[in-house]
Amino acid sequence: MPKVRSLGLGLRSNLLPFAALSFIVFLVGALLGVERVTVPLIGHQVYHITQSWTLSFIVSFGVTKALVNLGAGRWSDRIGRRRLLIAGWLVAVPMVAVVLLVHRWWAVVLGNICLGANQGLAWTMTVTAQLDLVAPRERGLAMGINEGMGYLGVAATTVLAA
Secondary structure, rough: OOOOOOOOOOOOOOHHHHHHHHHHHHHHHHHHHHHHHHHHHHHHHHHOOHHHHHHHHHHHHHHHHHHHHHHHHHHHHHOOOHHHHHHHOOOOHHHHHHHHHHOOHHHHHHHHHHHHHHHHHHHHHHHHHHHHHOHHHHHHHHHHHHHHHHHHHHHHHHHHOO
8 A cells, every 4th residue: 555645734745736726715705705796786776775774784794794703613523624614605596596587676675695604614714724833833824825815806806897
C-alpha cells in the first residue's frame, strides 16, 4: 500500500486548497454585492414599498446569518465542514426560485433568509476550513485573506451591478 505524505499545516504547503476556499469566499461575497444593489431598487420600483420597509430584507438576512453562525461551529464538528459548505450552497437554491417565481415582497424577504443561511454556512465554513489548513501563527493572515476576498467580491459585484 503506498504511503500518503502529509503536507502538514501551513499556508504555503496548502496553497491550492486555501486558494480554492478563498475563491469560494469571493463568490459568496459576490452574491451579496449584487443583492445589496438590486433588491432595494426592486423594492421601490416593482413592489412600491417604503424605504423603511426595504430594511426588512437586510434584517431578515442579518438575523438568519447570526443564528446560523451560532450553530455552525458545532455542526461542522458533527457532520463535517465540507458537508456543511455544500449545504450552505444548496440552501441558496430556493432563494433564486422564490424570488423569480413569487412576485411579492415577502418572497424577497424569504429569499433573503435563504441567503443569510447560505452566508452563515458557506462563508463560516470556508474560514473554518482555512484555519484548519494553516499553522497557528498564520491564522490572523488566513482570517484577513478570507475577509478580504469576501469583501472584494462584495465590492466588485456592487460596482458591476450598480
